[in-house]
Each structure stands twice: as structure tokens, then as C-alpha cells.
Amino acid sequence: MPNLQMFQALAAGVALAPTLIGHAAEGGTLIAPGAELKELFNDAHFTEGPTVAPDGTVYFSDITFTYQTDMQAGHIMRYNPETGETTVFRSPSGMSNGMEFDAQGRLVVAEGADFGGRRITRTDMDTGKSEILAGLYNGKPFNSPNDLTIDEQGRIYFTDPRYAGHEPVEQPIFGVYRIDPDSSVHLVVTDAGKPNGVAVSPDQKTLYVISHDNGAMGILPDEMEPHKGRMALLAYDLSPEGTATFRKVLVDYAPQDGPDGMVVDAEGNLWVAVRDETRPGVRVYTPEGEELAYVKTPDKPTNVAFGHGKTSKILYITAEHCLYSIQTTKEGYRLPQK
Numbered sequence: 001m002p003n004l005q006m007f008q009a010l011a012a013g014v015a016l017a018p019t020l021i022g023h024a025a026e027g028g029t030l031i032a033p034g035a036e037l038k039e040l041f042n043d044a045h046f047t048e049g050p051t052v053a054p055d056g057t058v059y060f061s062d063i064t065f066t067y068q069t070d071m072q073a074g075h076i077m078r079y080n081p082e083t084g085e086t087t088v089f090r091s092p093s094g095m096s097n098g099m100e101f102d103a104q105g106r107l108v109v110a111e112g113a114d115f116g117g118r119r120i121t122r123t124d125m126d127t128g129k130s131e132i133l134a135g136l137y138n139g140k141p142f143n144s145p146n147d148l149t150i151d152e153q154g155r156i157y158f159t160d161p162r163y164a165g166h167e168p169v170e171q172p173i174f175g176v177y178r179i180d181p182d183s184s185v186h187l188v189v190t191d192a193g194k195p196n197g198v199a200v201s202p203d204q205k206t207l208y209v210i211s212h213d214n215g216a217m218g219i220l221p222d223e224m225e226p227h228k229g230r231m232a233l234l235a236y237d238l239s240p241e242g243t244a245t246f247r248k249v250l251v252d253y254a255p256q257d258g259p260d261g262m263v264v265d266a267e268g269n270l271w272v273a274v275r276d277e278t279r280p281g282v283r284v285y286t287p288e289g290e291e292l293a294y295v296k297t298p299d300k301p302t303n304v305a306f307g308h309g310k311t312s313k314i315l316y317i318t319a320e321h322c323l324y325s326i327q328t329t330k331e332g333y334r335l336p337q338k
Helices: 003-011
Strands: 019-022 037-041 047-052 058-062 075-080 085-090 096-101 107-111 119-123 130-134 148-150 156-160 175-179 185-189 195-200 206-212 231-238 244-252 259-264 270-274 281-285 291-296 301-306 314-319 322-327
Touching (some): 047 107, 047 301, 058 314, 096 148, 148 195, 156 195, 185 244, 195 270, 270 314
Antiparallel strands (some): 075 085, 096 107, 119 130, 148 156, 231 244, 314 322
């Protein structure tokens, strides 16, 4: 639907019917029979970080790279699956990227660089008030917090690469950090390359980390080709104390681009947004890295999230400027609610 029609419909309070992209799934029984990829929203600059609240509302980031958007400061968008309406939840967003709801229903956000917060924040959805959980490590700002996940002890794991922004790169390592309930911050992974997506297995014994090393920390000149590094899905043994030890490379995507974000279902399968331009889409793997299914997307995807409650078998996908959904046969893994 053209943007003018979309905004006229929203202004009139009209729910928009999703656009069917067509059946685009391969393999297994993980995708519901006859399921079609649906386009739910298509007017973002760069969608990222979908997450679903306990009431089923979908939140996702719209990253507004300032050099492209006349200094817009990022937005967190809110999609209502009952009405089909998408509205702005927060702007500026601190250049939000990955987001997740914790066991208490609070929204935890990784804020990146490019005039963003470069921090992890948490918002009480009842009061609207936010708090800063982590903004410095060894007295210096993070490079650009990208994605995060939460374990059943309430510990937050987040990645800190750098893809865009004018700020100095002050942390010497693109690492994975852990924030404990006592607010202490710990560097737990230093050997992932350029970490991006991150997830904890349902049994709490594995930390999955995506390395997406595009070879750049900002926008390169047109005449300069980046020297790409590791593009892989990695598995780390996760101890009860929250330390991570490298176990194996589950999938190596080189020489193509690798994944961005991921999520796990209740059975431990990984649903991974892969930006390989020769086969863009969501690939589903076993915990050992065996591919089970594939959902093709029109654009290179950035991240994924399962619904909540009656939408728990819906997979939401962010890709470039769009939000999509598809019906699955699996429920997403959820933190036990407190």
C-alpha cells in the first residue's frame, strides 16, 4: 500500500489488512501448512530488534541512520496485531536496536551509537519510566550495544560491536557482556569476532552468538571495499555462574554474509535471520546446527521474535524497512513470568 494511503488509513483509525507475500517456506513441519509471509508494516528506515509484550503487542526498532535521514534520532515502533495499526512508541529512541521483555514485563533495550545512548536501558511499561542498567565499562562508553538476551536468573547478555556512528570507538574489544542483578557488568566473550545476535538456550546451558564482521565500523566511501571477517553462528557453554566458554562453530556462512539476529523456540531450535543476499531469509537450525527449515524474505532480514500468548506461534521478522509475520507450528521460548 502506498505510504499516503497508509497514513490516511491510520489517521482514520482504519485497520490495515496485511499484504500476503506468498508461501515461501521450505522443509520440515516447523512452518504451519499453507502459511504465507505477511507484510505488516513497510514505512521504516531500517527495522530491527522485534520483541513481543505479554499482551501480544509487537515492539520493534526503526534505526534512522543520521546521515541518511536528516538527523532523525531513531524510533521504537509499536504494532497492534488486533487492529493492524503501527504507531510510534518512543522517539528519540537512543538509537535502539535489539530489545527484549524481561520476566517482569519490562522492556530492556540496547541503544547504539550514531548519536544514540550507547547503553542498556529498562523501561517500566506501567509507569513509562526508564533506568540505565549499563552505560560504561572500565570507565569508558560502550562501542554500540547491538542485541541482547536474558537468562532465567535475570542476567542480561548483550553484544557490543560497531557498524555505524561518528563517536570514538573506546572499547578495545567487540565483546559480549553480562549485566548481573546487582548491576555489575562483566565481559564474558572476547573471541567471537564481531558479535551481533545473541540468545540463551531454554536449558540455560548454551549461549549462542552470531559473528557478523562486515569489515567496517562506519560508512565506507563508495570506492572502498570492506575486508570482511568471520560470518558464523557460534555456540558457547554457559555455566551456572554466567561465564561462557567457546564450544563450536555451528554454521559457517563465509564467503557470504552471515546472520544478524536470532531467537530460540521452546524446543531449543534456533530461528536465525540470515543476510546472505543469495538466499536471504530465516533459517531454522537444531542446537547442533542442522538446518530444518527456511523462510525466504523479500529483503535481507535483520531479526526475529515469537509472539506471546495466543500469538505464541507467530514469528515476527524485521527486514530492511518492513515488519513481516508467518505462522509456525512451534512456540517461542519464554522466560518464566514473575
